[in-house]
Amino acid sequence: MKKVLTFLIISALLVSTIVIAAPLFKVKTANTVQKTQDYVEGQILVKFKDGADVSKTINNLGSSTIGENTKGGFKYLTIPANKTVEEMVTEYSADPNVVYAEPNYILRSYMVPNDPYYVYQWHMPMINMEQAWDNNTGSGVVVAILDVGVAYEDYDVYAQAPDLAQTNFVPGYDFINNDSHPNDDNGHGTHVCGTIAQSTNNNLGVTGIAYNSSIMPVKVLDASGSGASDVVANGIYYAADNGAQVINMSLGSSFLSTTIQAACNYAKSKGVTIVCAAGNSGQKVLEYPAALEACISVSAVRFDSTLAGYSTYNDSVDITAPGGDTGVDQDGD
Template sequence: ILAFVTYVEMGTPDIIATPNPLYIDLTSKEVQCSQFSYDIILPKIEPELMTEIKTAKESLIPVTISLKKKLNYRYLKEKFSSFPRLRRRHEVAKILKEFAQEDQKPLLQYLKDLEIQGKVRNIKTFWINNSISCEIAPEELEKIADREDVGYIFKNKKLTLFGTKYLNSQIIGFESAEKDKAIVWNILAIKADSVWNLGYTGSGVLVAHLDTGVNYNHYDLQDHMWDGGSAYPNHGYDFGNNDNDPIDVNGHGTHTAGTIAGDGSAGTQTGVAPDAIIMALKIFDDAGNGDNTMMGQAVQFALDHDADLLSMSAGFPDPNNYIKDWSRQTASNLYAAGIPWIVAAGNGDLYDSEGDGDYHYTIPQDIYSPADVPPPWNPRDGNGNYGGGENAVIAVGALNQDSSRASFSSYGPTEWNTINYSDYPYPPGLIKPDIAAPGGSPGITSLDYSTNNGYVSGGTGTSMACPHVAGVVALMLQKNPSLTIAMIDSIIETTACDLGTSGKDNYYGSGMLDALTAVNATPQNSNFVTGNFYVINSGNATLNVYNIEKHRVWIVDVSPKIFTLTPGDTQIVSVTVDTTLINSIYEDTLLLYSNDPDENPYSERVILTTSPIFEEQRDTRNSTDIKIVSKIIHLYGKEITFILPESDFTTLELFNVEGRRIQLIAHEFMNAGQHKVTIPGNLRSGVYFLRIKQKSFSAISRIIIL
């Protein structure tokens, strides 16, 4: 007798979505969150530093002083969220600089007075996180810690590189570029070569490369290094030696830059985005010594000079709360500015400092900082719960060629349970890394720093994995320069090939990077923004959502549409909308189909409020000074006659009745007076809206085409 036993889950799933409705408001609005936050770590002086003060082995100690008052990055993000990407960067940087300049004045003057006395030297200011570094006499530190405007003080932290020194590698000589270019295995593994066939090579995307410098004369990089003009003739800056020549004398930086953007001119294709522009920011001196101050200066330089993303294969091992908080504050403001920071997860405990033989730090300390900072999209704790705290950092782990985890690759969870950040206490901690890419056996071949046409093989480390992700982000940004950080991270993670435990885990993150699927999933329109709502299973059985249905064309995408939630679990759902609609309020209702017996489908309203069509007038005249002579246009001629009140650069745009722009008719300088233009392309008869803009005026009028 055969008996079949079927397990039946008891209980009922219950779907809830919040906020409902989801408002995506592109108009100017008051920011609701607090403008400032106050960061203090107790004790104010890092314990290790306090011990050093008492022993006083150094006459001057290199320290970082973090001021207590900070600009709230959520305030900055919300205030400028609807701004175009480049303007958003500039506005966030401007406010950060103005705030830091004012807030740092009293402390800076105090330090300069000590400098005159020979008790302080090498003062550096950081507006990216409102801190000051200097070398200072030990006896002065407790006095500074007692100041009301100081949050905490720590000794400058040494940066660590995450790549081998190629001890078992070989230099591969020059090969004729006339031959077919060989493509290294790791580029093929992530399908980057298939993306090039779509026409995306990273062209025009500026990657700030924080490393040991770059051999900018290498044939595979020399024609797409950043043009820094006369101030930065060598394509970047050297913060280790404080000069404008970031030439690489180590090899690590040229290797990682080659994985981002090596174009194969010398015979071998090593780069994911072979036309991306490299900005060389050297954060180590020639002896390989780097610290948090060099990193902080480089981050500011990148933001100041319009980098589209940052790539850094370095970090701080076994980080304490002081460097964690300082790094997270830096990442938070990059997030507000809209710039992704791709960071290697770390190579564990390379020298087995704990003496336990596993060459990894004890959890939750194995992920280095700033890789331990929460990601831009959907951060989760070890129980799968959403904890918020989105930031700029995407952390990258390393894979072998067979897609197994490289043994050295740092793993999570990591922990956030400081005075200032307590969103991911351990246990269960924050899941890290976020994504994985090639960086393990048999090693990565890339550019040789010591020649201008050679290659070096055998490099391993999360250092080698990180630039793969940076390269893919460059490919995505070429396709759509207006992608938000959250969209970038969500696309990379949701299109990855899942490895290890199902879903995101602490060894592989969301899985193996897939360049082709990520770029195909990237929306092409540059006028998209994304809003998020949260689906919660408040029942006591598993909830299966198997489709989300939209109805209006202005909702471009809803993702994910299929997912499973255990009782109490939460899923972020991203709604991407088109922002080119005329000033109005648009509404749609998403239908979420699931196994909830009571609400199927569940309704989630989405309301989009677009930016005003009329711009502010700069003088007493108004937009009626722009006159359209005839509002009835004939199909056979399609001529529009209009009168301009002044000579200026003029834009004419045509919209359909749904508010979607369908034609850019003119975008050129026009003199004051009467003009005639012809509407290009094929149009059907019907009602349209014509917008005419000059610097001081904007007018919109309904026209009829017969």
């Protein structure tokens, strides 16, 4: 069953569907990072060797501890005001007590096109979904969506997306606001959720691909669609430890994060299937985490089964799925 469901989720990652019109989302102001930044300023991530005199090393290099991820074994450190992130990564990396040091890289969501009616969901016959539904609709499988959150509940200023009313949800977490309400303040995560498990056979909107799966919303990106690598890693550990069998990440960065790599390896060691968008750069270099060995990378094709112009591609991509092309009406609708 898991192999079939994995195919459904891979197919779902990039296909075009509509979840709900943007004006119906309830959004509140959130702290965001600048889109031009590659990493969080003023801090780095460091993992020390077992038995190391951590406090001494941190004090000698003029840093201070912000926090620690005990599961991943890394610390969040501030850096001296007169030092750059690159300089401090170099200094810590040279210390014999350090396993690795790296910037706290920022990952960003990948946008995908929408379409409001099942009759226009050309991607469904392309991936033979009606035949697949005869065998499996995702029942019994938990899919963690690591994104900007999901419009899954009526809470505070947020409202549930109407066509998620019959979708199954399990508890998730908001690592941006540090609470148990991972609501969507952007729209991207709800789109991804609808693609995977939008309520189906309810005479409303369109259909989800694995519509009887259970969704675990894990918010690791802020309202701008950006999130630091430590936060994404926290989400991966959370999903792996709380029953997710599949993790979906439609996000990425051009930088390799050892922190995220370790989290993905941990999830894979627990039998979790990790599916990631290859990227939207249109270049031949895969982005991360899709490029990691622990992840299944997915690129996008158009209606005519040719590569979508925005999609990242090379021989390392594991599979392609329908993604569409808003620049041309290939099916005449």
